[in-house]
Amino acid sequence: MYNVAHLKSFKSVALTGSVRSAAQHLSLSPSAVSHHLKILEQETGLTLFQRQGRGLCLTDTGSAIMSDVDSVLESSGRLGQRISDLHENRIGRLSIGYFGTAGTQWMPELVSYLENRHPDVAVQLNLAEGPWNEFHSDVQVVIADSEDPVFPSQVESHFLTEDPYVVAVPDDHPLASRPEVSLDELENHPWIDNDTGDGPCRTILFDACARAGVAVHFKHEAHSFATALHMVSRGLGLTILPRLGVEPLPPGVAIIRLAAPEPIRFIHAISDPGHPQQELIEEAVTALCELATG
Structure with missing residues (x-):
């Protein structure tokens, strides 16, 4: 099971084209985001990003998993909402x-x-x-x-x-x-x-x-x-x-x-x-x- 934080960093870099911008969006340090991407590439065995000028863009394999990453993050969000409801005694x-x-x-x-x-x-x-x-x-x-x-x-x-x-x-x-x-x-x-x-x-x-x-x-x-x-x-x-x-x-x-x-x-x-x-x-x-x- 892939770490949700790593997937969030993957998606944010894919959308912004920049580790620094993604870090600002996620309230993380750039080194933390870079570490997330490195671990995710190691776990998948795929090269997910490539350099484009001063930024990053998805490789073909990175683009191929984007919709699945969205699905996992959406499911994670629903789970978080469900847990919040249970904490509020809304069963x-x-x-x-x-x-x-x-x-x-x-x-x-x-x-x-x-x-x-x-x-x-x-x-x-x-x-x-x-x-x-x-x-x-x-x-x-x-x-x-x-x-x-x-x-x-x-x-x-x-x-x-x-x-x-x-x-x-x-x-x-x-x-x-x-x-x-x-x-x-x-x-x-x-x-x-x-x-x-x-x-x-x-x-x-x-x-x-x-x-x-x-x-x-x-x-x-x-x-x-x-x-x-x-x-x-x-x-x-x-x-x-x-x-x-x-x-x-x-x-x-x-x-x-x-x-x-x-x-x-x-x-x-x-x-x-x-x-x-x-x-x-x-x-x-x-x-x-x-x-x-x-």
Whole structure:
């Protein structure tokens, strides 16, 4: 088993490119950091760094172990948190992964409910945007493009709710009084982007536009629902977003339903069926279902 302090020195030097900078970051002496690197190279039998100018950079073998070092340090951090919880007489711990709009709508009520029901349990929230690929929390709230997606066999899933997209327009917009509009009616109006990367929310929107034969062109980029809604309130364009994302709605903005084929995201809670705290997880999932459908 490798020494965690040695791995911390390895990662810090890899990120800063300097033993001195890493030592300052870790509140150690440069000689201590150098010693950690020497011992780690001896233990692994690998050359992990090479000189680059006045600094150091990872060798190919050093780069190859970086993700594993991150995993060990992350596990060590979780263990430290667990020990801290036990010292505080909080004998249980439940971590919940969530995306931003689920946090706004559901997490405050969920944490309050769980801690009132189980005062000996420490509830930890982890923001987890983007597509799901592995467990980072005991319970994770995730977005899918269908009500019955295919998860790996080691995943237990519970459907929570569907979240149809809507369009936000200035309240004096010609479409503002309409109860419903189609995507093709919006094509020639200025659009405001509200997402980043290729996450599931953007993919679901783009897929619906493709089915409707609508070309997506953004006049402005905002990168968050809240910012995009405030830009709409200033008359800068319209934005399309999931219904959960419109709260809080700023003044001067009207929300209109989208006609089929409207984008819809489907929200699920997933967990590990082999987790030792199954009763607590089931209670958390049940509470999430009630919050999502309430």
